[in-house]
Amino acid sequence: MTLNRQPNIPEQDIFYAELINAQRNLSDEQADMMIAKLALILCNHVGDRAVLSEAIALARANTLATPD
Amino acid sequence: MSKTYTYPSFDYQPSAEQQSGSVRRHPVVIIGAGPVGLTQALDLASRGVPSLVLDDDNTVSVGSRAVCYAKRPLEIWDRLGLGEEFAAQGVQWQLGKVFLRDDLAYSFDLLPEQQHKMPAMINYQQYHLEERLVKACEASELVELRWKHKVLSLQQRDDHVNLNVETPDGIYRIEAQWVVACDGANSTVRGMVGADFSGQFFQDRFLIADVIMKADFPTERWFWFDPPFHRNQSVLLHKQADNIWRIDFQLGWNADPVEEKKPEKVIPRIQAMLGPDVEFELEWVSVYQFACRRINNFRHQRVIFAGDAAHQVSPFGARGANTGVQDCDNLSWKLAAVLAGQAPEALIDSYHEERAYAADDNIGHSTRATDFITPKSRSSLRLRNAVLELARSEPFARPLVNSGRLSTPTPYLQSSLNTPDRDPFAGRMLPGTNCADAPIRRDGQDGWLLEQLGHGFTLLSFGPAAPVSVGGITAEVIEVGRDIEDAQGLVAQRYDGQPGTVYLIRPDQHVAARWRQFDATEAQAALRRALKLQ
Numbered sequence: 001m002t003l004n005r006q007p008n009i010p011e012q013d014i015f016y017a018e019l020i021n022a023q024r025n026l027s028d029e030q031a032d033m034m035i036a037k038l039a040l041i042l043c044n045h046v047g048d049r050a051v052l053s054e055a056i057a058l059a060r061a062n063t064l065a066t067p068d
Numbered sequence: 069m070s071k072t073y074t075y076p077s078f079d080y081q082p083s084a085e086q087q088s089g090s091v092r093r094h095p096v097v098i099i100g101a102g103p104v105g106l107t108q109a110l111d112l113a114s115r116g117v118p119s120l121v122l123d124d125d126n127t128v129s130v131g132s133r134a135v136c137y138a139k140r141p142l143e144i145w146d147r148l149g150l151g152e153e154f155a156a157q158g159v160q161w162q163l164g165k166v167f168l169r170d171d172l173a174y175s176f177d178l179l180p181e182q183q184h185k186m187p188a189m190i191n192y193q194q195y196h197l198e199e200r201l202v203k204a205c206e207a208s209e210l211v212e213l214r215w216k217h218k219v220l221s222l223q224q225r226d227d228h229v230n231l232n233v234e235t236p237d238g239i240y241r242i243e244a245q246w247v248v249a250c251d252g253a254n255s256t257v258r259g260m261v262g263a264d265f266s267g268q269f270f271q272d273r274f275l276i277a278d279v280i281m282k283a284d285f286p287t288e289r290w291f292w293f294d295p296p297f298h299r300n301q302s303v304l305l306h307k308q309a310d311n312i313w314r315i316d317f318q319l320g321w322n323a324d325p326v327e328e329k330k331p332e333k334v335i336p337r338i339q340a341m342l343g344p345d346v347e348f349e350l351e352w353v354s355v356y357q358f359a360c361r362r363i364n365n366f367r368h369q370r371v372i373f374a375g376d377a378a379h380q381v382s383p384f385g386a387r388g389a390n391t392g393v394q395d396c397d398n399l400s401w402k403l404a405a406v407l408a409g410q411a412p413e414a415l416i417d418s419y420h421e422e423r424a425y426a427a428d429d430n431i432g433h434s435t436r437a438t439d440f441i442t443p444k445s446r447s448s449l450r451l452r453n454a455v456l457e458l459a460r461s462e463p464f465a466r467p468l469v470n471s472g473r474l475s476t477p478t479p480y481l482q483s484s485l486n487t488p489d490r491d492p493f494a495g496r497m498l499p500g501t502n503c504a505d506a507p508i509r510r511d512g513q514d515g516w517l518l519e520q521l522g523h524g525f526t527l528l529s530f531g532p533a534a535p536v537s538v539g540g541i542t543a544e545v546i547e548v549g550r551d552i553e554d555a556q557g558l559v560a561q562r563y564d565g566q567p568g569t570v571y572l573i574r575p576d577q578h579v580a581a582r583w584r585q586f587d588a589t590e591a592q593a594a595l596r597r598a599l600k601l602q
Contacts, residue, residue, distance in 0.1 A: 036454040044464040 003054040070351055072280060072310045076199055078126045080216035086240040093228060094120045095407050097244035099219050099257055101125075103134065103194065104375030104392035105250030106201035110148045111400035113210035115575070117407060120242070121211065122233060124218035128198035131278060131352035135191050135306060135314050136386035138475040140502060141393040142186040143577070147522045150204060151186055154197065158190030159307050164289040166471055168456040170296055174466045178474065183558055184505040185516040189474060191308045193278075194389070222247070222260050224369045246403060247371045250392075255377035261368040267361030268435065270382065272442045275317040275328050275355050279338060281348035282311055291471040293441075293456055297340040302441050302471075305341075312351060315341070316383075318442065325355040358382040360431045360438070366395075366420040374399060379427035381434035384441060384472030391430050394477060395423050401575035405599060410539045414600040418485055426478035433473050440470035477502045480578065487572075487581035487594040495564045503577045506558040510551070517559055520546055522577045525595060530560065531568040533586040538595045543572060574598060 009015050023031040043052055085092050096112055098105045101123035109119045137158065145151045162178040180188035205211040216235055223230040231242045249257035258265055290305040292298070301318040308314055317337060319328055327333060334353050342348060362379040366372060375392030399419050405411035443449040458465035480486070480500035487499060497504065505518045520526070525543035527533050533545045548554050548565060559565060572581040572594050581594035596602055 033450055033454055033457075036450050037458055040451075040454055040458060040465065040468070041462075 001048050001051055003051050003058065005058075071349060072312060072351065073193070073195060075127050075130070075195065076202075078202065078213070078215045080126060080236055081214070082235070082237050083214060083240075085242065086235060086237055089240075091241050091243055093243035093245065094118070095244075096120070096246050096248060096403060097122060097229075097231060097242060098248045098250055099123075100249065100251035100255075100375075100377070101198075101202070101213060101215075102129065102250060102252060102375065103197055103201065103389050104396060105248070106198065106205055107144070107148070107393050108248050108250060108374060108396040108400065109205055109211045109213075110150075110201065110208065111144070111396045112403065113208045114148055115400050115404040116210070117400070117404045118210040119212075119248075120244075121205065121213045122217040122219060122231075122242075123213070123215055126215035128202070129194040131194075131276075131354055133194040134197075134386075134389035135193070135308060136390075136475075137190050137192055137197070138386055138390045139180070139184065139186045139188050140475075140477045141390050142190065143502075143505065143518055144393055144397045146186060146518070147577070148204070150200060153200065154192060155187055155190060157196065157309060158192035159287055159309055160187045160190050161287045161289060161307070162188055163286070164291065164471075166456075166459075166469055167290065167292040167295060168453070168460075169294050171460065173293070173456050174459045174469050176466075181504075183507050183556065185518060186505070189386070191306055191314075193308050193310075193312065196309065219257065219260075222257070222371070224261070224371065227370075229370045245370070245407065248399065248403075249371055249373045249377045250375045251377050253376040253380045255373070257371065258363065258373070258377060261371050263368055263373070264364040265361050265380075266364075267359060267380070267431065269359045270357070270438055270442065271321040272438075273319040273321065273323045273325060273328075273355055273357050274383075275319055275323075275334065275337075275353065277315045277317075277334055277338065277353045278308075278351040279313045279315060279348045280311055280351055281313060281342070281346060283313065283342070283346060283348075285313075293452075293471075295341070298337065303341065304471075313348075319355070323355070325357075328355050329353050358438075360435050362424065362427045362431060366423055367416055372399065372403075372416065372419065374423075378423070379431065381430050382438045384434060384437040386472075386475045387430045387434055390475040391426060394426065395419075397576045398423055405541065408540065410541050411599040411601060418483065418600060422480040422483050422485075425480065425482070429478040430475075437470045437472045441472075485574075485580060485598045485600070487597055489582065491582075491584040493564050493582065495562065497563050497571070497579055497582070499579050499581055501579050503573060503579065504562040506562050507555050508559060509553040509555045514555070515552075517552070518577060520552060521573050522575060524575055525580075525598070526573045527570055527586075527591065528563070528573055529570040529586060530563075530565040531570070531586065533570050533591075534588060536588055536591045536595055538592060538599060538601060541595070541599065543591065543595055572598070 096119040098121045101121050109121050112119045142151050165175045166173045178188045218234045220232045229244045229247045287307050292303040304316040306314045374395040381387045402415045443452045455465050455468045483500045508517050527543050527545045529547045535544050568585045570586045574580050580598040
């Protein structure tokens with residue numbers, strides 16, 4: 001399996017709103033912690049080491065390619 | 069000094085060589101009488117090789133230092149006749165608890181596979197261990213210990229090494245066919261041969277203390293992340309013999325090592341941890357910084373490095389002395405074969421090949437544990453704490469908690485001494501793997517498989533086989549069902565032994581080759597390969 005880089009989330013606007021709403025009333029520190037936990041929970045769900053490596057590399061490359 | 073232990077003092081004795089001024093050439097000179105040097109001497113002796121051990125001091129390790137000894141080193145010491153004693157005297161444990169702040173985050177059980185002679189892990193102070201090893205060396209006709217002998221310099225020659233040694237009586241010269249440097253992390257021999265010793269230093273300091281107390285804490289390994297009594301740092305508590313408890317405090321990089329060692333600083337820290345009512349006495353304190361490094365080559369001509377002199381790891385997971393003892397296990401039979409002219413010097417190079425591979429594996433484990441315990445940035449601290457917070461309720465996060473993975477042997481799966489499998493096998497006993505133990509019966513007596521292996525090369529067979537020889541080395545047959553009884557069927561199970569299966573096992577109890585049917589030509593070729601004789 002390779003990392004799916006095509007749209008895959010149904011009702012994308014509602015999903016995004018759910019993500020934002022979940023951070024409501026959290027401090028920045030708590031919100032960052034929540035995202036860290038979410039990443040770990042999803043990584044475990046995926047499980048496939050090759051897919052995870054691809055996703056980690058993509059997140060890093062995309063961050064480095066983005067100007068400050 | 070210590071209230072529970074009297075440090076022995078070993079007498080300096082002038083050597084006949086120094087007194088007479090005649091230079092003697094020894095087959096093997098070992099530099100450093102720590103756990104690794106002493107084990108090296110005993111292991112060589114078990115293979116008939118005499119050795120001379122030089123140490124610049126005249127006592128054993130001060131403080132508990134290396135505390136945890138894992139199953140594989142215990143098996144090696146058992147081959148040398150000391151395993152049962154260490155297992156009986158050390159503290160056995162198998163439950164570990166990990167706390168985050170005030171709460172238990174996770175607990176684990178080592179869950180060792182049952183029916184092995186040696187336990188998964190014991191805690192035993194290094195000084196006890198060394199004192200016993202010294203006694204065993206003194207009792208051996210093949211080991212000579214010389215205390216207060218400091219090696220000042222050495223010169224490599226084609227077929228030997230000259231050592232210039234200083235004693236209370238002055239300086240004299242010793243010659244050695246081979247030198248094994250076991251002189252620890254701060255090895256001076258490394259500098260004498262110009263060896264590179266590089267790696268990663270961690271910007272952190274740890275306080276380790278031995279404390280005497282009669283406490284009700286269970287015999288478990290307790291590890292705290294960010295505990296209320298020592299905020300933002302980690303703490304480890306471990307029980308040892310004689311009511312001694314070992315406590316490690318992470319101090320951070322800015323701590324002053326001299327200041328932190330003072331009792332007025334240490335005692336309040338420990339009191340805060342144990343609670344106001346617990347009475348204890350401080351026995352020994354040390355502050356250290358650690359590094360993960362290894363020597364570029366374990367062999368520099370005729371000087372061979374073992375233990376911390378060859379590789380240094382952070383202490384999480386008991387990897388220092390444990391891997392050092394496995395270095396000895398690997399080197400002894402090779403040195404014995406080369407000294408007897410039964411194998412070429414290339415066999416010594418396979419010591420570097422196999423043990424540098426194991427050292428790199430250990431350094432990897434150790435570095436990853438260190439990065440988890442002492443995160444290097446705010447974001448890695450956040451990820452670490454996310455794992456710990458999730459671990460309380462989420463089983464998936466628990467395996468990610470890394471407070472030190474416990475030392476297990478690194479199989480030499482890629483070793484050039486192995487003969488790759490041609491036949492299909494199930495299970496874990498791949499070529500290059502250390503042999504699993506199992507209960508057996510021999511001559512009507514209960515025993516263990518590992519007691520039968522390790523005296524030379526062995527053909528462990530589950531059907532007819534015949535001894536094979538190469539040069540002066542013979543692999544003798546131990547046939548399951550004829551020579552030993554597979555009392556509980558576990559030998560067949562652990563080795564996937566079917567009728568006809570045969571394993572070629574090295575003197576260090578590692579699998580060299582295996583087949584589904586014995587063939588003398590193939591067995592001989594595998595033996596040649598394991599001796600670097602092709």
